[in-house]
Amino acid sequence: MGWTRIGMAFHRFPLSFLSPRFSAHPLPRSLSASVFSHQMSTDAQSVAARLNSAGFIRNQGFIGGKWTDAYDGKTIEVTNPATGEVITNVSCMGGRETNDAIASAQDAFVSWSKQTAAERSKCLRKWYDLIMAHKEELGQLMTLEQGKPLKEAIGEVSYGASFIEFYAEEAKRVYGDIIPATLPDRRLFVLKQPVGVVGAITPWNFPLAMITRKVAPALACGCTVVVKPSELTPLTALAAADLSIQAGIPPGAVNVVMGNASDIGEALLASPQVRKITFTGSTAVGKKLMAGAASTVKKVSLELGGNAPCIIFDDADLDVALKGALATKFRNSGQTCVCANRILVQEGIYDKFANAFSNAVSSLKVGDGFGEGVVQGPLINDAAVQKVESLLQDAISKGAKVLIGGKKHSLGMTFFEPTVITDVKSEMLLSREEVFGPVAPLLKFKTEEEAIRMANDTNAGLAAYIFTSSIKRSWRVSEALEYGLVGVNEGLISTEVAPFGGVKQSGLGREGSRYGMDEYLELCKEKHNKAGWFAATLSSPEHNAHGFETDECSKDPCSISI
Ligand SMILES: NC(=O)c1ccc[n+]([C@@H]2O[C@H](COP(=O)([O-])OP(=O)(O)OC[C@H]3O[C@@H](n4cnc5c(N)ncnc54)[C@H](O)[C@@H]3O)[C@@H](O)[C@H]2O)c1
Numbered sequence: 192m193g194w195t196r197i198g199m200a201f202h203r204f205p206l207s208f209l210s211p212r213f214s215a216h217p218l219p220r221s222l223s224a225s226v227f228s229h230q231m232s233t234d235a236q237s238v239a240a241r242l243n244s245a246g247f248i249r250n251q252g253f254i255g256g257k258w259t260d261a262y263d264g265k266t267i268e269v270t271n272p273a274t275g276e277v278i279t280n281v282s283c284m285g286g287r288e289t290n291d292a293i294a295s296a297q298d299a300f301v302s303w304s305k306q307t308a309a310e311r312s313k314c315l316r317k318w319y320d321l322i323m324a325h326k327e328e329l330g331q332l333m334t335l336e337q338g339k340p341l342k343e344a345i346g347e348v349s350y351g352a353s354f355i356e357f358y359a360e361e362a363k364r365v366y367g368d369i370i371p372a373t374l375p376d377r378r379l380f381v382l383k384q385p386v387g388v389v390g391a392i393t394p395w396n397f398p399l400a401m402i403t404r405k406v407a408p409a410l411a412c413g414c415t416v417v418v419k420p421s422e423l424t425p426l427t428a429l430a431a432a433d434l435s436i437q438a439g440i441p442p443g444a445v446n447v448v449m450g451n452a453s454d455i456g457e458a459l460l461a462s463p464q465v466r467k468i469t470f471t472g473s474t475a476v477g478k479k480l481m482a483g484a485a486s487t488v489k490k491v492s493l494e495l496g497g498n499a500p501c502i503i504f505d506d507a508d509l510d511v512a513l514k515g516a517l518a519t520k521f522r523n524s525g526q527t528c529v530c531a532n533r534i535l536v537q538e539g540i541y542d543k544f545a546n547a548f549s550n551a552v553s554s555l556k557v558g559d560g561f562g563e564g565v566v567q568g569p570l571i572n573d574a575a576v577q578k579v580e581s582l583l584q585d586a587i588s589k590g591a592k593v594l595i596g597g598k599k600h601s602l603g604m605t606f607f608e609p610t611v612i613t614d615v616k617s618e619m620l621l622s623r624e625e626v627f628g629p630v631a632p633l634l635k636f637k638t639e640e641e642a643i644r645m646a647n648d649t650n651a652g653l654a655a656y657i658f659t660s661s662i663k664r665s666w667r668v669s670e671a672l673e674y675g676l677v678g679v680n681e682g683l684i685s686t687e688v689a690p691f692g693g694v695k696q697s698g699l700g701r702e703g704s705r706y707g708m709d710e711y712l713e714l715c716k717e718k719h720n721k722a723g724w725f726a727a728t729l730s731s732p733e734h735n736a737h738g739f740e741t742d743e744c745s746k747d748p749c750s751i752s753i
């Protein structure tokens with residue numbers, strides 16, 4: 192199994208019980224001033240008003256570097272899930288706007304792909320600096336439209352920006368190969384070329400990081416992008432696009448269209464100019480896009496749903512296991528593709544763990560993401576609450592017992608009580624589907640073999656976690672798990688420096704790390720006949736049949752720039 196094993200903490204997702212690790216890079220002085228101070232009021236309406244007057248709330252799409260209304264003037268509401276208030280109305284775009292965005296991206300590709308790696312790197316680095324300089328505003332925007340606690344939102348801004356910083360460096364390392372040829376007078380070169388225009392479709396749960404994890408490597412490789420953020424959270428994406436222009440990324444290299452998802456998706460899929468679709472979201476939509484990409488034979492990367500097991504062995508350090516399980520389960524109110532979906536606890540410590548875990552969960556403060564000390568915000572919408580309720584009902588009707596929580600929170604709206612439910616069995620829907628909410632189902636197992644079997648009994652294969660004090664067991668079990676990512680005594684496994692992605696129906700391809708670049712590059716072979724180079728030197732004073740300039744050839748045939 193090609194998994195990434197992570198046994199260290201990468202704390203870019205601050206929850207109140209975890210310590211944040213923000214970027215080590217100091218900001219340039221000129222960029223470090225935020226328009227907000229910590230003393231200002233943080234009630235949602237006044238935050239929205241301040242962000243609006245500071246120009247952070249954009250409500251048009253972004254095509255070819257221009258803010259653009261939907262051609263038919265339609266708009267859709269963006270609401271705050273904590274209050275139900277409308278933050279703003281944004282353009283509701285469709286196929287026509289998407290086709291224009293694709294044309295702009297194609298025009299921009301011609302020049303952006305020809306810029307030197309150093310030039311592209313500088314623009315990316317500047318974009319990173321600008322995002323970090325405005326991490327509070329972007330974090331506030333994210334809390335407004337997505338609901339996650341402000342501290343966690345600012346953590347996501349740092350996490351999202353880390354991909355831009357990483358790929359600003361990686362842009363300079365797109366190396367090729369020279370392969371020994373089968374004939375002495377031939378040379379084989381392998382070059383990596385940008386794939387072209389990329390369509391990037393992203394979800395609402397990480398409104399910035401899921402975009403930068405795609406756009407930064409694409410731009411680093413010389414590609415240009417049409418981004419379609421979730422209609423539920425377009426504001427962070429639009430603000431980030433605005434900063435990309437300020438960073439010197441040329442108009443048309445980053446376009447943003449949002450509105451009618453299926454029309455936009457169809458336009459991206461139908462266009463022969465779009466050479467790659469990169470998608471993060473549900474497995475159902477991922478399958479549709481994969482099928483749709485077949486008609487134009489596009490490359491496809493998919494980051495889809497998970498069903499993460501979190502296995503706690505009876506030899507685990509209970510304190511480490513509690514903290515890890517709490518972090519992986521309740522981050523982003525449980526709305527994370529790598530969230531523990533099933534907590535498998537060995538029978539000897541099952542009751543003890545269940546009690547200690549419930550105690551810890553009972554201290555999680557639920558509320559508006561702007562509230563002091565809040566670690567769990569609302570769910571994204573009513574449909575999300577209904578899904579959580581129906582999965583709970585199914586489990587309860589089949590014998591599971593709610594230890595704590597289990598219903599809508601008294602705060603109303605889409606707030607849900609942090610929940611621990613025991614006696615959950617593998618056949619219950621709660622174990623089979625991605626709950627995407629603050630519900631921790633505890634399952635019991637007897638042996639290591641049984642835990643592995645239960646963990647792998649799913650079509651998903653994104654993230655898994657194990658807690659044990661045995662080094663031998665940690666290797667044995669992590670290698671037996673059919674997952675793209677395995678956390679060992681660690682609940683937070685995401686980082687820009689290691690590959691992220693799933694096996695089975697959790698996806699195709701990897702994001703982050705140097706492997707994330709491969710998704711936006713084509714491997715191209717060139718076979719060179721050395722005789723042709725020498726002939727060039729001796730024949731035409733300007734060009735030979737291969738198009739090489741003679742005076743270049745005469746310098747040194749082996750160092751010709753192609
Ligand atoms: N593997 C990962 O890295 C990862 C990361 C985050 C979220 N996710 C998954 O995303 C899901 C939650 O996100 P969601 O509810 O936004 O998912 P979703 O699939 O409903 O939507 C994702 C994006 O696809 C768009 N979309 C929907 N139908 C489309 C269509 N027919 N054509 C084109 N685009 C279309 C949406 O508008 C949105 O922008 C969960 O399943 C979660 O596990 C996976």
Ligand SMILES: O=CCCC(=O)O
Pocket residue numbers: 396397400526527528529685
């Ligand atoms: O929702 C899934 C992605 C979040 C992450 O990168 O950890």
